[in-house]
Amino acid sequence: MLTVEALTSGYGQGQVLHEAAMELPPGKAVAVLGRNGVGKTTFVHTLMGLVKPWSGSIRLGDDELAGLDTRQIARHGVRIVPQGRRVYRSLTVEETLAISSGPGEWTIERVYELFPSLAARRGHRGDQLSGGEQEMLAIGRALLGNPRLLLLDEPSEGLAPLVVEELGRALSSLEGMSIILVEQNLHLAVAVADEVRCMVKGSFVYQATTAEFRRDPAAAKEYLGVGS
Ligand SMILES: Nc1ncnc2c1ncn2[C@@H]1O[C@H](COP(=O)(O)OP(=O)(O)OP(=O)(O)O)[C@@H](O)[C@H]1O
Numbered sequence: 001m002l003t004v005e006a007l008t009s010g011y012g013q014g015q016v017l018h019e020a021a022m023e024l025p026p027g028k029a030v031a032v033l034g035r036n037g038v039g040k041t042t043f044v045h046t047l048m049g050l051v052k053p054w055s056g057s058i059r060l061g062d063d064e065l066a067g068l069d070t071r072q073i074a075r076h077g078v079r080i081v082p083q084g085r086r087v088y089r090s091l092t093v094e095e096t097l098a099i100s101s102g103p104g105e106w107t108i109e110r111v112y113e114l115f116p117s118l119a120a121r122r123g124h125r126g127d128q129l130s131g132g133e134q135e136m137l138a139i140g141r142a143l144l145g146n147p148r149l150l151l152l153d154e155p156s157e158g159l160a161p162l163v164v165e166e167l168g169r170a171l172s173s174l175e176g177m178s179i180i181l182v183e184q185n186l187h188l189a190v191a192v193a194d195e196v197r198c199m200v201k202g203s204f205v206y207q208a209t210t211a212e213f214r215r216d217p218a219a220a221k222e223y224l225g226v227g228s
Helices: 040-047 070-075 093-100 108-114 131-144 161-172 186-192 210-214 217-224
Strands: 002-011 014-024 029-033 055-060 078-081 149-153 178-182 195-200 203-209
Touching (some): 002 040, 014 040, 040 149, 040 178, 078 131, 178 186, 203 210, 203 217
Parallel strands (some): 029 195
Antiparallel strands (some): 002 014
């Protein structure tokens, strides 16, 4: 179980997160939705220690993560796939996965089973991959860390609809993994997530199961500005 309470953080004097709170039951996927600039990326970066929390608590199981540095947080089993899918340009898919792999359930073959199109490109260098393949590679690297909690920041950004669909199928198949998915693409978010949280000005103001959220177009309109 991830329990985030009264989390605040920001940049310099500028506060972005205002007492953000959420609970994520183990093995569930939660989509974090909200308009541009409300603080979604800052939220996942604060969970990962890339932005230092000012106050509040981030508990993963029995462990308090607030105040730890990124390396220590990674040791507690948290992995992030950052926005913009940075991959090694000069390493092949196979080499990139090899340097990320360690002991645990996730193996390179399992990553290839999850993303067959990546398997077909195993000998290609990072800079020869499409955006979708780069995203799959970035997710594959994170999975090879055998995360207890996987943070995904806008994986669909800039990808064609068919690729987003493939990504959605793969992420949905990761049953039993705790996932926080920041997404602008509502289709992907609801395809993958069990639950939805909406953020406004650095706080979570709405929570629902994905099924409830699907039946609540007023929420999508109010918090995301979509629909009519
Ligand atoms: N490195 C930074 N330094 C200073 N301010 C930042 C930094 N990163 C983000 N901000 C500011 O923090 C606020 C929240 O940004 P954040 O990227 O967390 O929002 P977001 O909801 O993820 O937005 P988007 O959907 O556009 O990515 C914005 O006002 C942004 O300008």
